[in-house]
Amino acid sequence: MNLERLYLDYNATSPLSHSVLSWMKSGDVLFANPASQHTSGKASRKLINEGRAEIYQIFGKSEKDTKLFFHSGATEAFLTFTYSFSELARLKGSELLVCYSRIDHPAVANLSERYWGPHVKFLELVHNDDLTYNHEKNLEIIKDKKDNNPELVILYHHLWVHNETGFVSPLEELVPFKSVPDLYIHVDCVQAPGKIPEWQNLSVGDVWSFSAHKFGAFKGIGFSFFKKELPFSALVLGGGQQQGLRSGTENPQGVRSIVLALNDLKKFDVVQNAKRRDELENFIESELSGIGGVLKGPRRNANTIYFYLNRLTSDIALALFDLNGLMISAGSACSSGAAKDSLVLLQLGKKDVAKNGLRLSFGFHLSDEELAKIKTLFHKTIDRVKQN
Numbered sequence: 001m002n003l004e005r006l007y008l009d010y011n012a013t014s015p016l017s018h019s020v021l022s023w024m025k026s027g028d029v030l031f032a033n034p035a036s037q038h039t040s041g042k043a044s045r046k047l048i049n050e051g052r053a054e055i056y057q058i059f060g061k062s063e064k065d066t067k068l069f070f071h072s073g074a075t076e077a078f079l080t081f082t083y084s085f086s087e088l089a090r091l092k093g094s095e096l097l098v099c100y101s102r103i104d105h106p107a108v109a110n111l112s113e114r115y116w117g118p119h120v121k122f123l124e125l126v127h128n129d130d131l132t133y134n135h136e137k138n139l140e141i142i143k144d145k146k147d148n149n150p151e152l153v154i155l156y157h158h159l160w161v162h163n164e165t166g167f168v169s170p171l172e173e174l175v176p177f178k179s180v181p182d183l184y185i186h187v188d189c190v191q192a193p194g195k196i197p198e199w200q201n202l203s204v205g206d207v208w209s210f211s212a213h214k215f216g217a218f219k220g221i222g223f224s225f226f227k228k229e230l231p232f233s234a235l236v237l238g239g240g241q242q243q244g245l246r247s248g249t250e251n252p253q254g255v256r257s258i259v260l261a262l263n264d265l266k267k268f269d270v271v272q273n274a275k276r277r278d279e280l281e282n283f284i285e286s287e288l289s290g291i292g293g294v295l296k297g298p299r300r301n302a303n304t305i306y307f308y309l310n311r312l313t314s315d316i317a318l319a320l321f322d323l324n325g326l327m328i329s330a331g332s333a334c335s336s337g338a339a340k341d342s343l344v345l346l347q348l349g350k351k352d353v354a355k356n357g358l359r360l361s362f363g364f365h366l367s368d369e370e371l372a373k374i375k376t377l378f379h380k381t382i383d384r385v386k387q388n
Helices: 018-026 039-058 074-092 106-113 135-148 171-179 252-265 270-287 314-323 343-347 368-387
Strands: 066-071 096-100 120-124 153-159 183-188 207-211 222-227 292-295 304-309 357-361
Touching (some): 018 252, 039 066, 039 252, 074 096, 074 106, 074 120, 074 153, 074 183, 074 207, 074 222, 096 106, 096 135, 120 135, 135 171, 153 171, 171 183, 270 304, 270 368, 314 357, 314 368
Parallel strands (some): 096 120, 096 153, 183 207
Antiparallel strands (some): 292 304, 304 357
């Protein structure tokens, strides 16, 4: 079948960036173990050291007050820091309170289902009707718990950019929480790079975690910054690599891909991409008049449109869009091909369409030509929906 297909699922994973692809094609890929003392091993070590320095520079961080280590991705980071702070609480003879949102990425929301020990408790954060955090109410609840247990350690998970909706929760809104003693903020930065103008500005927080495959680098690698003064207990033990922060043979190719992809992101105009998103979103909203809807939050990233069809569940709609050349994704997780309720839509009181959520997420630079093609294929798909 000769059908042009457009990949519009960047929030799930991004294609390799231009610079990463060019580097791979050049064949200049180091393979030696960076712990080896021979010439090739030292070359790999040099590549990692240079990469670390450049990542620090890109995000305006300093080795004087911040530590950086590489891991397999954000899922491992969430587990690592939950474990680390649970150890801090255990050693203090106190409890750890993990604050999270039920509409966080499952890697965070499902932490509450794992056994950490009786000293680890969980607090579900409160949202407003438009999915923004009710910071005033959450701060009141947290302060009350701290007053009742002064030794309480608190880990506050904050989703900066929502993976399904693209809604943005600014870091500046978290400043009041830092007045609470022993409260540490872990920022989920996974969907931020290249998708919001301030993606390099890690202004608030104690820990910041990233997954490389979300912005054009390799899968299976990510990285986290955390403040140097934070107590830390490693989750992955072994050979003591990365100063004991995360054992296991280091990945020089993965580190190099991170640096190349991040530098590519700096070339793109996030604001211009957001304008094209607005144009596409208005078009989609018009196309869905009477048969669906679009979610619009007060602050959104530049590449994500979240919508639903009134009469088609996400599994059926995805197949229809795919047949017409648009590769998008469901707003809710699917198991064995069956659509599940979207927690986002349930939170908004849209129970009747909770199984119908769909997410369109495009690249870091949407050209006028690509925008026109998306409109054409989207209109073709919706025409088929209306005919049935």
